[in-house]
Amino acid sequence: MVTVAFKDLALSNAAQRGMPHERICFTPHPVWGKTDEEMYAYLEGNDPVSGKPLMKEVIGALTNPLTAEESKTGEVSVSTGPKTFADTEDNLQQYYIDNGMTDFMQIVLPTEERVEAMLKGTSHKPDEVVGKMAPARGSYPEWSYTVKQVAINAVMAGAKPEYFPTILAMAASGVTALSSSTNSFAVAAIINGPIRDKLNMNYGIGAMGPFAQPNAAIGRAWTILSRNLSNSGIPGQTYLGTLGNGVNYNNLILPENEQASPWAPFHVQKGFAATENVVSLFVGFSIAQGQGGIGLGVKPVPQYHQAIAYNCTPFGPLFGALVVMDPLVAQGLVELGFKTKEQLADWLQKNQTISAKDARSTLFANRWVPDPNTPDDARIPYYQKPDWYNFVVVGGQTNPYHMVGNLSYRVSVSIDQWA
Amino acid sequence: MNRRKMLSLLGVSPAMLAGARLEAQKSKKTGKTASAGTGKIVALNPKGNPPPIQLVPMAKRLDTLDGKTIYLVSDGFPGAGHFLNQVALWFKKNMPSVTTIYRLKAGQFADDDPKLNAEIKANGNAVIMAIGH
Numbered sequence: 001m002v003t004v005a006f007k008d009l010a011l012s013n014a015a016q017r018g019m020p021h022e023r024i025c026f027t028p029h030p031v032w033g034k035t036d037e038e039m040y041a042y043l044e045g046n047d048p049v050s051g052k053p054l055m056k057e058v059i060g061a062l063t064n065p066l067t068a069e070e071s072k073t074g075e076v077s078v079s080t081g082p083k084t085f086a087d088t089e090d091n092l093q094q095y096y097i098d099n100g101m102t103d104f105m106q107i108v109l110p111t112e113e114r115v116e117a118m119l120k121g122t123s124h125k126p127d128e129v130v131g132k133m134a135p136a137r138g139s140y141p142e143w144s145y146t147v148k149q150v151a152i153n154a155v156m157a158g159a160k161p162e163y164f165p166t167i168l169a170m171a172a173s174g175v176t177a178l179s180s181s182t183n184s185f186a187v188a189a190i191i192n193g194p195i196r197d198k199l200n201m202n203y204g205i206g207a208m209g210p211f212a213q214p215n216a217a218i219g220r221a222w223t224i225l226s227r228n229l230s231n232s233g234i235p236g237q238t239y240l241g242t243l244g245n246g247v248n249y250n251n252l253i254l255p256e257n258e259q260a261s262p263w264a265p266f267h268v269q270k271g272f273a274a275t276e277n278v279v280s281l282f283v284g285f286s287i288a289q290g291q292g293g294i295g296l297g298v299k300p301v302p303q304y305h306q307a308i309a310y311n312c313t314p315f316g317p318l319f320g321a322l323v324v325m326d327p328l329v330a331q332g333l334v335e336l337g338f339k340t341k342e343q344l345a346d347w348l349q350k351n352q353t354i355s356a357k358d359a360r361s362t363l364f365a366n367r368w369v370p371d372p373n374t375p376d377d378a379r380i381p382y383y384q385k386p387d388w389y390n391f392v393v394v395g396g397q398t399n400p401y402h403m404v405g406n407l408s409y410r411v412s413v414s415i416d417q418w419a
Numbered sequence: 420m421n422r423r424k425m426l427s428l429l430g431v432s433p434a435m436l437a438g439a440r441l442e443a444q445k446s447k448k449t450g451k452t453a454s455a456g457t458g459k460i461v462a463l464n465p466k467g468n469p470p471p472i473q474l475v476p477m478a479k480r481l482d483t484l485d486g487k488t489i490y491l492v493s494d495g496f497p498g499a500g501h502f503l504n505q506v507a508l509w510f511k512k513n514m515p516s517v518t519t520i521y522r523l524k525a526g527q528f529a530d531d532d533p534k535l536n537a538e539i540k541a542n543g544n545a546v547i548m549a550i551g552h
Contacts, residue, residue, distance in 0.1 A: 001502075001506075001547060001548070001549050001550070001551075002549075002550045002551050003550070003551025003552065005551065006550065006551050010550065015472070016469075016472060017472075017475070018472055018473045018474045018475035019474075019475050019477060020472075020474075021477070022477065023477075027502070027551070029551060030498065030551070030552055031498035031499065031501070031502040031549075031551060031552060032496075032497040032498035032552040033498065034498065034501075034502075036501065036504070036505060039501065039502050039505040040505045040508065040509065042502075042505075043505060043506065043509045044509075055509060055513070058547065059484060059514075062480060062481055062484060062489075062545045062547075063480055063481050063482065063483060063484060064480060065480055066476075066477055066479065066480060070476070070477045071476045071477065072474050072476065073474050073475075073476050074473075074474050075471045075472065075473055075474070076471060076472040076474060077471045077472075078469040078470075078471065078472060080464065080466035080467070080468075080469065081464055081466065082464060083463065083464050084461050084462065084463055084464065085461070085462050085464065086459075086460065086461045086462075087459065087460065088459050088460065089459070089460055092460055092462050096462075101465055101466075109460060109462045110462050110463045110465060111460065111461065111462055111463070112461065112463065115463055133467075136529065138527070138529040138530065139528070139529035141469065141470050141472075142470070143467040143468055143469050143470070144467060144468045144470075145467035145468060146468075149465065149466075149467055149468075152463045152464075152465045153465050156465060182552075224465070225465075228465040228466050228467060229465075229466070229467035230467060231467075231469065363497060
């Protein structure tokens, strides 16, 4: 039984998993927030898809003999179309848009010549398999893709060949930029190492904004390749985000301002050498500014750690915290005694807490307060481990600002391996 | 989108098995067709490689639900448990010979739960799974 909002998802997913005729009965949507009486009325009413009495449909699904189609076995190949499309430039631009192969903005048309040029950005062979990706791992079949297929998408996003190893590393991670969740997720990529300067990435003023070609094109490529290489981002089938997320256009691309940071770069925290080029990926909810944080008005050094803890209070426990901070904030935190990122994470893990009473009123009652004997006034840490807090230093030092994202670390991938 | 159209896009309809392809799709807004051939510009298909679909035969159905045990399984989405409680109530009122047993599937929404599957195989006759919120 599936609520009708997920009809396309249920039908397409059942087919992709080998049961194209799975007997699915639909209820009105939603069930969340409805009273018992309202839900019982759903059962006494009609299936909104078939128009027939719902429970009669359910009983029939369990008792009607199987048809020949429902008993079929074997393997069915899935086509994604011809290898090339040929038409005028205007027609092709519209064709790519209308068939969901872009971010609904015009692209650089991926001609063979342009793709060949992109392939010069890596030593890897065009037919080498890069990885697998799905709109949500475990929920959909994973698609695979080659170096050349990633190159086609990199061209479409407006990338230069020198950006290609970074884009390949992101593709190799298997992390989609367009997660299927109803929550309208965002993704982030921290980029570390000398490649930031080699590519002229912007990690200063306006680093997260539309002010540098490598930041923009690499971020856009992540979205476009996720759409085309993993079947992510089909509304109703593989994308269910109810509000959508503007960040998905080119994602949170965060080349760390290593030169101005008082702390170890993020990739060094993850065990890489400082000289290595690495992209580290995050998934979760979006990011918000932190101006309203408690303690920011304290002189002479604002209590940045308290402000960060305060600004993270709307977070749930499903995803961690990614704090993006200007170098001025990082330097202020050092003055406050946080000599490393790990010390700040330890402090936040101990001090960002929620009362058991409040935790029980959230969606995450079972996760936060599994023991029913926990008293209401007990303080529950938002996260059980300090490493659920991550920090990246970005920005141009025009204001001691930070932003907080309810985003979890997924994986770090060597860019050098894809050069 | 209806099931026939959905399945045709996924390659499981007779039309797709016969070789219907993306190049035959007309642009939704312009009505124009981009086809492999002799246009002014030739551009490459950016799609990845979907795995083949292994068809799974569905489980044999019951002759009747009378006296049978039906597991009501929630995948954990908010509201699914409450909804299945109402399904259990419906059976109690309308088909009292049916026994219902509620279970919350372990793990994340899409995770398999082998322990629960084994329990259902051993003790149940049918499953109704609730997905949605």
